[in-house]
Amino acid sequence: GNSVTQMEGPVTLSEEAFLTINCTYTATGYPSLFWYVQYPGEGLQLLLKATKADDKGSNKGFEATYRKETTSFHLEKGSVQVSDSAVYFCALSQSSARQLTFGSGTQLTVLP
Amino acid sequence: DAGVTQSPTHLIKTRGQQVTLRCSPKSGHDTVSWYQQALGQGPQFIFQYYEEEERQRGNFPDRFSGHQFPNYSSELNVNALLLGDSALYLCASSIDRGFNYGYTFGSGTRLTVV
Numbered sequence: 001g002n003s004v005t006q007m008e009g010p011v012t013l014s015e016e017a018f019l020t021i022n023c024t025y026t027a028t029g030y031p032s033l034f035w036y037v038q039y040p041g042e043g044l045q046l047l048l049k050a051t052k053a054d055d056k057g058s059n060k061g062f063e064a065t066y067r068k069e070t071t072s073f074h075l076e077k078g079s080v081q082v083s084d085s086a087v088y089f090c091a092l093s094q095s096s097a098r099q100l101t102f103g104s105g106t107q108l109t110v111l112p
Numbered sequence: 113d114a115g116v117t118q119s120p121t122h123l124i125k126t127r128g129q130q131v132t133l134r135c136s137p138k139s140g141h142d143t144v145s146w147y148q149q150a151l152g153q154g155p156q157f158i159f160q161y162y163e164e165e166e167r168q169r170g171n172f173p174d175r176f177s178g179h180q181f182p183n184y185s186s187e188l189n190v191n192a193l194l195l196g197d198s199a200l201y202l203c204a205s206s207i208d209r210g211f212n213y214g215y216t217f218g219s220g221t222r223l224t225v226v
Contacts, residue, residue, distance in 0.1 A: 004154075036217075043116075043202055043217040044155070089154055098168050099145065100204075100215065102154030 002027045006090050006103035013110050019077040021106045023064075023090035026071065031092040033057075033066050033073040034100070038087045047075075047088070080110045116205050116218035124224045125193050131223060133188040137205030138216045143167075144186040145215070146178060149200040161186050162208055190223075198225045 007022040025031065032051045036044040048057035050066035050073065057064050062077045073090060090103040117136040125131050137144050143162045147155035157170035161180035175191045184205075190197055200222050204215040 041219075043219040044204075045217070046214055049214070091154075098160060099157040099170065100147075100155070101157070104154045105152075 002031070002092060002094065002101045004090050004092055004101055004103035006106050008104075008106070010107040010109060013080055013108070015082055015110055015112050016079045017110075019075070019080045019084075019108070021075040021088055021090075021108070023073045023075065023103060024071050025073065025090075025092050027092055027094060027101075029094060030068075031094045033064070034091040034093065035062070035064055035073070035075050036089040036091060036102075038089065038105070040086075044089065080108075082110045082112050084108060085110045116203055116216050118201075118203050118218035118221050120221060121219070122222045122224075124226060127193055127195060127225055129193050130189065130191045131193060133190075133201050133203075133221045133223070135186045135188070135203030135205075135218060137184050137186070137203075141205035141207055141216065142184050143206045143208045144180060144184065145204045145206070146186070146188045147202040147204065148172070149202055149220070151199070155202055158188070193225045195225050198223060 003026045005024050034049045035047040037047045048059040050057040053068035055066045064075045087105045089105045091100045119134045145160040146158040149155040158172050159169040160167050164180045177189045180186045200220040202220045203218045206215045
């Protein structure tokens with residue numbers, strides 16, 4: 001079946017540091033890949049997505065590239081802010097499944 | 113434009129009881145999915161409703177059931193509650209236009225079973 005493996009947290013960075021959160025997946029065919037963010041006490045918000053190999057999703061300074069050869073979709077940001085503190089989830093979806101399969105999440109804390 | 117609305121926001125129930133959670137999808141969305149998020153974990157897919165029918169189901173027992181109404185809103189029912197059912201229950205709505213559509217999530221209902 002489908003699965004998503006995320007870098008374990010928590011991750012603590014200083015403001016303006018570079019961020020990488022690793023995500024790899026197992027799936028048949030060509031899934032769509034997503035990063036969702038969850039702020040304390042809230043639901044999930046779509047951060048970015050990529051629907052085919054070599055696509056780069058980007059939003060609010062975050063980027064992730066769909067790498068089929070390594071089955072990865074790592075999240076990066078060049079300079080994090082305190083307001084980026086949240087839990088980040090990598091997820092995939094396939095046309096046959098119509099559902100999102102999530103990783104376990106990575107807690108990010110950015111210190112001023 | 114209202115997004116996905118879930119009610120109630122918090123709920124405390126006793127083991128063995130039954131609970132109903134409600135979801136109103138984003139305007140224009142016709143598909144509703146339910147997820148269970150245990151503390152410190154990623155959301156797990158429960159089921160999806162489209163055209164008032166359960167279209168797909170995850171690995172959850174029959175104690176979990178649902179319904180979708182003609183206005184696309186949905187309910188999640190859980191019978192014979194167990195302590196392990198304590199979680200954040202998330203509703204996500206979408207448009208049935210193919211699998212690349214985006215999901216919009218609600219803020220969830222926090223269920224505590226004591």
